[in-house]
Each structure stands twice: as structure tokens, then as C-alpha cells.
Amino acid sequence: MRVKTFEAASMQEALDTVKKEMGEEAFILSTRTRRRPSSLGLGEESVIEVTAAVDEASAPQPKAPAKTPVPEGTGLTYALRPPLEAPAPRAAREAPRPQAAPPAPPVDLQPLRRELLEIKGAVAALKDNETRNAAILEELDRLKSMLTRLQRQGMPPAQLQLPQSLLDLYGDLAANDVEPMIALRLCEFAQRALAEQEGDAVAGRVDPERARLYLRRVIADFIPVAPPIQLEPGKMQVAALVGPTGVGKTTTVAKLAAFAQLKLKQKVALLTLDTYRLAAVDQLQQYAQILQVPMHVALTVEDLRSAFRFYQDRALVLIDTPGHSPKDTETLDQLRALLDELPDVETHLVLSATTKPRDLSEIATRYEPLRPTRLLFTKLDETSTYGPILSTLVRVKRPLSYLGTGQEVPEALELATSRRVADLILPTAKELQ
Numbered sequence: 001m002r003v004k005t006f007e008a009a010s011m012q013e014a015l016d017t018v019k020k021e022m023g024e025e026a027f028i029l030s031t032r033t034r035r036r037p038s039s040l041g042l043g044e045e046s047v048i049e050v051t052a053a054v055d056e057a058s059a060p061q062p063k064a065p066a067k068t069p070v071p072e073g074t075g076l077t078y079a080l081r082p083p084l085e086a087p088a089p090r091a092a093r094e095a096p097r098p099q100a101a102p103p104a105p106p107v108d109l110q111p112l113r114r115e116l117l118e119i120k121g122a123v124a125a126l127k128d129n130e131t132r133n134a135a136i137l138e139e140l141d142r143l144k145s146m147l148t149r150l151q152r153q154g155m156p157p158a159q160l161q162l163p164q165s166l167l168d169l170y171g172d173l174a175a176n177d178v179e180p181m182i183a184l185r186l187c188e189f190a191q192r193a194l195a196e197q198e199g200d201a202v203a204g205r206v207d208p209e210r211a212r213l214y215l216r217r218v219i220a221d222f223i224p225v226a227p228p229i230q231l232e233p234g235k236m237q238v239a240a241l242v243g244p245t246g247v248g249k250t251t252t253v254a255k256l257a258a259f260a261q262l263k264l265k266q267k268v269a270l271l272t273l274d275t276y277r278l279a280a281v282d283q284l285q286q287y288a289q290i291l292q293v294p295m296h297v298a299l300t301v302e303d304l305r306s307a308f309r310f311y312q313d314r315a316l317v318l319i320d321t322p323g324h325s326p327k328d329t330e331t332l333d334q335l336r337a338l339l340d341e342l343p344d345v346e347t348h349l350v351l352s353a354t355t356k357p358r359d360l361s362e363i364a365t366r367y368e369p370l371r372p373t374r375l376l377f378t379k380l381d382e383t384s385t386y387g388p389i390l391s392t393l394v395r396v397k398r399p400l401s402y403l404g405t406g407q408e409v410p411e412a413l414e415l416a417t418s419r420r421v422a423d424l425i426l427p428t429a430k431e432l433q
Contacts, residue, residue: 003053012289014050015282026054028281031297032306162187165211169426176425177357178387182394186222190215216426220418223390226374226399228415229256229346231266231315236308238317238342242335242370243350244363245323248378248404250274252350253320254287256402258410261291266315270295271307273338274322284320287409304341319345327366336370348374348401357388364396378404381412386424 004022008014011031018026028050035044162170166187173183193214194206206214229239239256241249253270260266270293272284281297288295296307311317324331339345349372351360364375375398377389393400400421406412414420 001053001055003051005049005051008048008050009046011048011050011285011295014048015285018050018052019282022052022054026052028052028297028299162191163206163211165206165208166191166215168208169212169215172426173387175385176387177385177391178425179357179391182391183387186215186218189218193218212426212428216422216428219390219425220422223393223418223421224397224399225416225418225421226401228401229260229316231260231264233315236312236314236317237346238308238319238344239346239348240319240321240339240342241348241350241376242321242339242367242372243323244325247323247350247352249323249350250283250287250320251407251409252376252378252402252404252413253284253318254291255404255410255413257287257291257293257316257318259413260316261293262410267313268293268316268318269311269314270318270320271304271311272297272320273299273304273335274320298338301338301341304338308342329366332367332369339370346374347372348376349398350376350378351392352379352382353377353386353389354379354383355388357391360388360392361395364392372398374399374401376400376402376404377416380404380424381406386421389421390425 002022006014006017006021008017014031018028031048031050033046033048036047037044169190170183170187173186174180178186190211194211197214229237231237241253243249257268257270261268268291270284270288272281272295274281274284285295294311296303296310298304298307308317321335322331339347347370349364349367349370351363355363375393375396377400380386380403389400400416403414403416403420404412405414
């Protein structure tokens with residue numbers, strides 16, 4: 001392994017020099033700012049000192065990459081490039097895929113079939129009564145439709161006890177990828193609320209729009225939300241974003257920093273623990289330059305302590321962490337050791353709304369040793385079903401902090417509210433039109 005120290009007038013110049021001389025495979029060991037005599041002999045000047053290393057046995061000979069121009073200005077009205085995340089380790093890529101969930105047990109449709117046979121008999125016995133025939137045939141068509149939906153969606157037999165308006169809403173929840181048993185419980189709570197307010201007889205015939213209103217209220221009550229990151233005068237608030245590769249942690253850090261710096265007029269600093277790829281450091285450095293905020297790279301506990309001594313005057317310190325497979329327990333242990341140095345850190349587990357429900361549950365379990373205090377969902381603009389958000393909140397029992405809705409900085413980040421999530425899970429009748 002070759003280790004070399006570089007000096008430059010700015011962090012960007014230092015990173016460019018590292019890439020030119022050591023290639024993209026190089027990683028940062030440490031950074032610091034020091035003073036030295038001016039080259040013109042007039043006092044002192046600041047210099048950035050970066051120590052980098054590269055494995056010469058495996059690294060290819062580097063070629064000088066074309067320097068990416070940094071957009072001018074700090075208005076953040078231009079599109080920033082998407083976040084660069086570290087690829088999953090080879091072991092994680094070659095790991096066996098999770099086994100498919102066992103098929104749901106067959107639905108007991110025998111009682112419904114018997115009811116259909118009884119209705120058919122009634123139809124045959126009342127052929128001469130056209131009025132009653134029409135009513136019975138209508139009921140038969142409704143029950144046939146229900147049977148078809150039961151067979152297609154695999155509803156549990158308990159669904160047959162729901163009134164038709166809630167049975168239809170159950171289908172809407174299932175179509176939005178809410179887990180069936182969670183959807184059933186939500187509908188049962190809504191049925192209970194309707195019975196308490198409207199009376200049992202009325203609740204069984206409540207119109208669909210009113211049933212939707214009650215169910216939306218129940219969903220909102222199931223969604224725990226957290227307040228925004230609290231900034232207090234004279235106190236440094238620390239927030240760390242953790243999560244798997246590709247969920248958008250770096251972009252979210254930039255959004256939070258931009259909002260605090262530009263909207264709240266607070267002093268912000270960025271800190272990255274992601275030194276596995278030089279490109280990841282470069283990504284955050286570009287955001288820091290655009291926002292005109294300081295950035296520090298920390299590889300060891302001592303680097304971390306040094307950075308916080310330097311940032312004592314900052315109201316908010318945002319920490320970006322490396323993205324790895326949640327099955328990479330060794331890396332998670334190393335990250336936990338660093339975060340344990342910050343007892344007051346507010347840790348947000350960042351998850352993508354495009355991830356499969358079963359994988360979301362597994363990721364949350366794997367990241368539990370980091371003791372996340374919040375959940376933060378990104379990429380809401382890249383999916384059309386939002387049920388997995390609700391299912392994850394119910395299972396993980398952590399409040400929801402923010403929602404990422406795109407790449408724009410800082411506009412595409414919003415504070416999570418229970419009503420907003422309820423709108424995603426079960427839109428109003430007007431929104432469906």
C-alpha cells in the first residue's frame with residue numbers, strides 16, 4: 001500500500017491532486033488545515049493537508065479524470081447530480097436471495113358457496129315475481145363479485161364480516177401494498193369507530209365516502225411522527241444518517257444542510273465517515289462548496305473528536321455515513337463504534353420507498369445495533385405504492401421524521417406528518433378522480 005500526503009490551497013484542489021496521482025481507488029486517511037509561511041513572504045496562509053492511500057497491488061494505473069465543473073452561485077436553482085453510493089461488498093452481492101414467502105393458506109370459501117346455493121334456490125322459487133327476482137339477482141351478482149375478489153386477493157375469511165364499504169377500502173389498501181393483516185386491523189378499527197358514532201345498524205350501511213373518512217383517521221392515528229431536528233441557541237445539534245447503499249443519504253444531508261443554512265440562517269457543518277470511495281468524499285465536498293459550509297473527513301475516533309472540537313460554534317452538524325449491505329455486520333460494528341462517541345446524536349435510518357416490504361423489515365432489524373431514533377423515507381417520487389411505509393412504521397415502532405420526494409435541494413424534502421402519510425396510503429375520493 002502506498003501512502004502519501006498532499007498539500008493544497010483548498011479541499012477540492014487536494015482531492016483533484018489525489019485522484020490525478022493515485023487514481024479513483026484511493027481513499028482518504030485524514031485531513032487537516034494548518035498555517036504556513038506565505039510563499040510571498042507576507043505573513044501566513046492556510047493550507048489543506050490530505051493524507052491518502054492506495055493498494056498498488058490491486059489498483060489500476062490512474063488516469064487524469066476530467067474535472068467536473070462546480071456550478072456557480074449558492075441559489076440551488078440548478079439540478080444537482082444524484083448521490084454516489086458505495087457498491088455493496090462482493091460477499092453481499094453473492095449472498096443468496098431471500099427465500100420467497102410461503103403461499104398464503106387457502107381461503108375457506110365453503111360458507112359463501114353454501115350461501116350462493118341458497119340464493120340460487122330462492123331465485124328458482126321466485127321466477128314469477130319479477131321485482132324480487134331483480135333484487136335477488138343483483139345480490140347474487142354482488143356475491144359473485146366478492147367471491148372473485150376473495151380468490152384473487154386472498155382475503156382472510158374474517159373479511160366477510162366487514163360491511164361492503166370497508167370491504168372495498170380493504171381492497172384499496174391491499175392494492176397499495178399494505179400487508180393484509182395490517183389492512184384488516186385498520187378496517188376493523190374503522191368499523192368499530194363507525195359503530196360508536198353512527199350506531200351498529202347505520203354503520204353497516206354507511207356510504208363509501210364516509211367510511212373512507214373514518215379509515216383515513218384510523219390510519220393517521222397509527223403513524224408516529226417526529227418533530228424536525230431541534231436547533232437551540234448556543235447548543236450544537238448532531239444528526240447522523242445511516243442506511244444501506246443507494247437510498248440517498250448524501251443528497252438528504254445536502255437538503256437538511258441547505259434548509260438550515262438558507263432558510264433558518266443557522267451555521268452548519270458537514271462530516272463524512274464514508275472514506276471507502278474517493279468519489280463519495282468528492283460528492284459531499286461539492287455540496288459543501290455550493291452551500292459554503294465546512295466539511296470534515298473522519299476515519300478514526302480521534303478524527304471525529306478533532307472535528308467536533310473544531311465545530312463548537314456550529315448549530316447543526318450533519319453526518320454522512322457509508323452505505324453498505326445490512327448483512328455486512330463488520331462494517332456496521334465499526335460504524336457503531338464511531339457513533340458511540342456521540343451520545344447525543346440523533347440517528348435517522350434512511351430507507352427507500354421503492355424497497356420491497358420484506359426487505360424493509362430485514363434492513364430495519366439489521367440496523368438496530370446503531371440504535372436509530374427516527375425513520376426517514378426517500379424516493380417517494382419513484383414509486384406508486386406507499387403501503388410499505390405504513391407496514392414498516394407499525395413493525396419497527398420508530399417515528400417518521402422526513403420524506404424525500406426527489407433530487408431537488410432543498411425543496412424535495414418535507415417534514416413528515418400523519419395526515420400526509422394517510423393521504424399516500426388512502427387518498428381522498430377527490431384525489432382519486
